Amino acid sequence: MTFQEELVELRRSLHREPEVGLDLPRTQEKVLAALDGLPLEITTGERLSSVTAVLRGSRPGPAVLLRADMDALPVHEKADVPYRSRVDGVMHACGHDLHTAMLAGAARLLSGRRADLAGDVVFMFQPGEEGQEGAKIMIEEGVLDAAGSTPVAAYGMHVFSTTIPRGLFLTRGGPVLAAADTLTVTVRGRGGHGSSPHRALDPIPAACEIVTALQTHVTRTFDVFDPVVVTVGSFHAGTTDNVIPDEARFETTIRTFSAESRDRARDGLVRVARGIGEAHGLTVECEFGIGYPVTVNDRTESDFAAEIVREHLGAGRFFPLPNPATGSEDFSYVLERVPGAFLIVGACPPDRDAATAPSNHSAEAEFDDAILSDGAGLFTELAVRRLALAAH
Numbered sequence: 001m002t003f004q005e006e007l008v009e010l011r012r013s014l015h016r017e018p019e020v021g022l023d024l025p026r027t028q029e030k031v032l033a034a035l036d037g038l039p040l041e042i043t044t045g046e047r048l049s050s051v052t053a054v055l056r057g058s059r060p061g062p063a064v065l066l067r068a069d070m071d072a073l074p075v076h077e078k079a080d081v082p083y084r085s086r087v088d089g090v091m092h093a094c095g096h097d098l099h100t101a102m103l104a105g106a107a108r109l110l111s112g113r114r115a116d117l118a119g120d121v122v123f124m125f126q127p128g129e130e131g132q133e134g135a136k137i138m139i140e141e142g143v144l145d146a147a148g149s150t151p152v153a154a155y156g157m158h159v160f161s162t163t164i165p166r167g168l169f170l171t172r173g174g175p176v177l178a179a180a181d182t183l184t185v186t187v188r189g190r191g192g193h194g195s196s197p198h199r200a201l202d203p204i205p206a207a208c209e210i211v212t213a214l215q216t217h218v219t220r221t222f223d224v225f226d227p228v229v230v231t232v233g234s235f236h237a238g239t240t241d242n243v244i245p246d247e248a249r250f251e252t253t254i255r256t257f258s259a260e261s262r263d264r265a266r267d268g269l270v271r272v273a274r275g276i277g278e279a280h281g282l283t284v285e286c287e288f289g290i291g292y293p294v295t296v297n298d299r300t301e302s303d304f305a306a307e308i309v310r311e312h313l314g315a316g317r318f319f320p321l322p323n324p325a326t327g328s329e330d331f332s333y334v335l336e337r338v339p340g341a342f343l344i345v346g347a348c349p350p351d352r353d354a355a356t357a358p359s360n361h362s363a364e365a366e367f368d369d370a371i372l373s374d375g376a377g378l379f380t381e382l383a384v385r386r387l388a389l390a391a392h
Contacts, residue, residue: 017085017087021132046141059391062120067126069135072096073094076363095367105376124138133330144337164344165354172321179294181254182254183287187283236248
């Protein structure tokens with residue numbers, strides 16, 4: 001079996017048995033089996049089923065960290081593939097199974113190149129990226145100190161099933177992914193009969209006014225070159241046509257690309273919501289949920305990663321990402337502490353048009369296995385070359 005075939009087998013095995021959240025026992029077992037026999041110092045998590053592996057180089061030096069997330073999503077798979085999920089309602093719809101196979105492959109490749117390593121490599125296999133802050137927990141449990149010193153650089157990758165041409169690697173210096181927070185607004189009034197709204201305190205018109213006012217606040221408060229995106233994804237009020245309810249409630253996602261805009265958005269959006277409610281004699285409760293911070297690439301490390309892509313895979317395989325993507329990532333917690341780079345990888349299958357293919361998180365999302373050996377090889381070159389750079 002070739003190296004690529006081994007990676008495909010691992011990826012499809014992970015895909016068939018996806019797991020959600022922080023507790024991924026079957027996934028952890030498969031990763032440990034893939035690493036078995038390699039000269040690695042392996043530890044597992046206490047509060048989550050993580051795997052941390054350290055490879056000691058033949059010469060002393062600093063450490064470099066490579067990371068892959070392992071968790072799936074609560075999505076029922078509709079993709080017609082022979083290795084489709086066997087777990088009802090759970091699917092690797094975001095490609096984390098590819099990330100895991102890539103990193104396991106890099107561990108095997110780097111184990112065969114210990115003579116080239118002037119330092120150590122930390123392999124971070126992480127559960128709970130999809131909203132459970134698995135990276136933050138692994139940091140709290142010591143992943144950044146696993147080699148004995150904080151890594152000098154950290155690298156991660158994420159496959160995209162759509163938009164990006166197959167086999168293309170993208171990154172940029174500075175913000176590369178958004179912060180993702182939530183705002184839940186509950187407008188409380190006094191219910192009554194729909195025929196006599198003057199005898200009630202109707203929360204619905206005020207809640208609707210708040211929804212539109214939040215959009216106006218964003219466009220008139222924030223620089224378009226440091227954007228803020230506010231989307232109301234859930235709105236609930238009432239039970240029937242002729243009853244004014246006591247309350248209306250809606251939920252928003254808020255995407256920002258700088259710490260300053262993130263703080264200003266939180267304060268400003270809450271102020272607007274409460275002010276409109278007060279103007280109508282209503283009570284407004286705002287619950288702001290703090291999500292993942294902005295994923296910020298170190299500019300030197302992102303330039304280095306781009307150089308390695310061009311040299312290792314070819315100049316045509318890299319494209320500079322012109323703007324940050326609006327998704328979010330808990331690799332941001334690692335990059336807050338360690339300079340590094342996060343790359344986006346086009347993995348749309350060859351029989352699909354990247355412009356129209358189902359996106360990540362779709363029940364019909366599919367990813368091209370051909371990218372696996374490229375990802376593993378790139379992880380390997382990033383580690384070898386970055387340690388060599390540190391040695392000089």
